[in-house]
Amino acid sequence: MKITAQELSKIVSGELTGDKDEIVSGANGLSEAGKGEVSFLGNLKYMQDAVKTDASVIFIPADMDAAQFSGKTVIKVKNPQFAFSVVLNIIDKERLSEIEPEIQDGAFVSDTARIGENVYIGRNAVIESGASIGDGTKIFPNVYIGKNSKIGKNCILYPNAVIRENVTVGDRVILQPSVVIGGDGFGFVTVDGTNQKIPQIGRVEIGDDVEIGAHTTVDRATVDATRIGKGTKIDNLVMIAHNVQIGENCIIVAQSGIAGSTKIGNNVIIGAQSGVIGHLKIGNNVVIAAQSGISGNLSDGEKAGGNPMSELNRSIKIRATLRKLPEMYNDIRKIKKEIEDGKK
Numbered sequence: 001m002k003i004t005a006q007e008l009s010k011i012v013s014g015e016l017t018g019d020k021d022e023i024v025s026g027a028n029g030l031s032e033a034g035k036g037e038v039s040f041l042g043n044l045k046y047m048q049d050a051v052k053t054d055a056s057v058i059f060i061p062a063d064m065d066a067a068q069f070s071g072k073t074v075i076k077v078k079n080p081q082f083a084f085s086v087v088l089n090i091i092d093k094e095r096l097s098e099i100e101p102e103i104q105d106g107a108f109v110s111d112t113a114r115i116g117e118n119v120y121i122g123r124n125a126v127i128e129s130g131a132s133i134g135d136g137t138k139i140f141p142n143v144y145i146g147k148n149s150k151i152g153k154n155c156i157l158y159p160n161a162v163i164r165e166n167v168t169v170g171d172r173v174i175l176q177p178s179v180v181i182g183g184d185g186f187g188f189v190t191v192d193g194t195n196q197k198i199p200q201i202g203r204v205e206i207g208d209d210v211e212i213g214a215h216t217t218v219d220r221a222t223v224d225a226t227r228i229g230k231g232t233k234i235d236n237l238v239m240i241a242h243n244v245q246i247g248e249n250c251i252i253v254a255q256s257g258i259a260g261s262t263k264i265g266n267n268v269i270i271g272a273q274s275g276v277i278g279h280l281k282i283g284n285n286v287v288i289a290a291q292s293g294i295s296g297n298l299s300d301g302e303k304a305g306g307n308p309m310s311e312l313n314r315s316i317k318i319r320a321t322l323r324k325l326p327e328m329y330n331d332i333r334k335i336k337k338e339i340e341d342g343k344k
Contacts, residue, residue: 001025001091005057008038009075012083014059017066018073022056027087030055038087040080059083096156099138116153134171146182152208164220170208170230178215181206185219185226185242185260198222200242207231213238213254229266241278253290265300275307289315 006020026037030046033039033055040059041050050058050069057073059080060066066074077083099120103109106123114132115121122141127133131145134153139145143157146165151157153171161175164182175181187198202221207230212218218226218240226240229248239257240246247266256270259278268282271290276282281297288294289305289312298304306315
């Protein structure tokens, strides 16, 4: 990337103050940025870092006085962090564009697999029979794609991702390293004291513009399908069990687990290290705080937290009260002694 400050201001619809010919070729944090790099001020607690930064260009909030950045080139924008992400996106697209479309030596592609145009398939990747790969998709080394699975257009599958048979992945999906899509659901029935496996013969369907983090697993359904709606973003180390239904534009943060057959609506946020038991219904626009244990249904717009769960504000009060338990215990003992002494 090599772009002038004036060109950059147009891209992010910002207001430029300073040297319009300043060249930007990279991006970095305020403290680390140097000549030729752009940075951003998204939180006022980093104001001193912004004043002292060596960045060539700084994104600042639209309502901030640029005069306090004397001698620096600044661009006022509505959302500095988003403007910064636009730059990062340009850099990332340039990185990916350097990967030439090809099927590298050592990759195995079945004769019955269908490969679109401008596809990259890295070394040791395996594409099984009946699978299809959409135009512009990049499949990094050691990726496995099972029989009859369908990968959409302009997807990115990073190394060691596993997509088993009969999985459908939409367009512009990103699978980070070691994601497993379509592993068997955890289905067993106990007969005469032994655990007998229930075959998992369903599938997984992933919508457009989904991103799934490293080492996350999405199990195939027992029958029918496990589904993840378009625009949903799932962090690293998340477990999605068989027959779970996740809506559109959800955010599920690291180390969370969703048990089988639970249905989650649209625009739901699930904080890190949360657990959701099976066969629940979570409505639209629900917020679940980190480290929560969700054991009951939640209606549209509810905010829940804690383990056992409760309404979020109540959960916060309960946790705050727990910190005071030692003092409360001593007070109770003191009151109890005073009562007992008064009876003597």
